[in-house]
Amino acid sequence: MPALNLALSKGRILEEVLPLLARAGITPAEDPLTSRKLVIATNEPELKLVVIRAADVPTYVEFGAADFGIAGRDVLLEYDGDSLYELMDLKIARCRLSVAEPANLAAADDPRRWTRVRVATKYPKITQRHFAAKGIQTDIIKLYGSMELAPLVGLSDRIVDLVSSGNTLKANGLVEVEHIADVSAWLVANRASMKMKHAAMKRVVERLARAVS
Numbered sequence: 001m002p003a004l005n006l007a008l009s010k011g012r013i014l015e016e017v018l019p020l021l022a023r024a025g026i027t028p029a030e031d032p033l034t035s036r037k038l039v040i041a042t043n044e045p046e047l048k049l050v051v052i053r054a055a056d057v058p059t060y061v062e063f064g065a066a067d068f069g070i071a072g073r074d075v076l077l078e079y080d081g082d083s084l085y086e087l088m089d090l091k092i093a094r095c096r097l098s099v100a101e102p103a104n105l106a107a108a109d110d111p112r113r114w115t116r117v118r119v120a121t122k123y124p125k126i127t128q129r130h131f132a133a134k135g136i137q138t139d140i141i142k143l144y145g146s147m148e149l150a151p152l153v154g155l156s157d158r159i160v161d162l163v164s165s166g167n168t169l170k171a172n173g174l175v176e177v178e179h180i181a182d183v184s185a186w187l188v189a190n191r192a193s194m195k196m197k198h199a200a201m202k203r204v205v206e207r208l209a210r211a212v213s
Ligand code: PRT
Pocket: 009, 010, 011, 012, 013, 014, 052, 053, 054, 055, 071, 072, 073, 074, 075, 093, 094, 095, 161, 162, 163, 164, 165, 166, 167, 168, 169, 183, 184, 185
């Protein structure tokens, strides 16, 4: 069997992927949540986990440094490459990507009347596309996290961010005003790997598919 690298990220994705891997009979040789190792062997001799930042997963997979990877739909939409093979919705790490603004502003605001908005986000491409499709000009302020802070300190009134329970928005006096996309984690693969290592990859994919359903 050829060696297979599966790229995934350390936070929420890993927490929700580990039980899925367990159901698929795949056990890491050490706990990826606590280990400092970036490459972790599994009970499957050919399969290794590569633990990286969420936004780097598509890059590793596109360039074949990982044969496959697990990334949120948000990350895949922002990466914007059709170079990846989208294998399967793992239906975990679910949330939604939304436009939010301060509740007091939202009370008298109508997104249908916007012509130009200033938006703080980790997702400049998705945000640009979303507003451009509606003919709205966008001034984007690119952030790497804590978007919910931006309206509180006057960086921008609007943000585009992930929402799951809604508690973070609420705690910061923000409300959702538009839904952009539903998000969950997907299994993606390198196109060349899918051809060259087809049998080995298919085995892992089938086991994951059974674990998902
Ligand atoms: O480096 P970085 O921290 O960006 O990522 P990471 O390497 O730690 O990645 P990891 O494994 O944490 O995965 C991030 C991915 O998890 C995202 O790309 C999403 O696909 C998915 N995900 C699902 C979420 C959430 N739900 C989520 N709620 N990622 C982030 N959040 C944050 C959100 O940004 C907001 O700040 O949680 C807060 C909102 O949560 P609620 O419950 O208060 O609404």
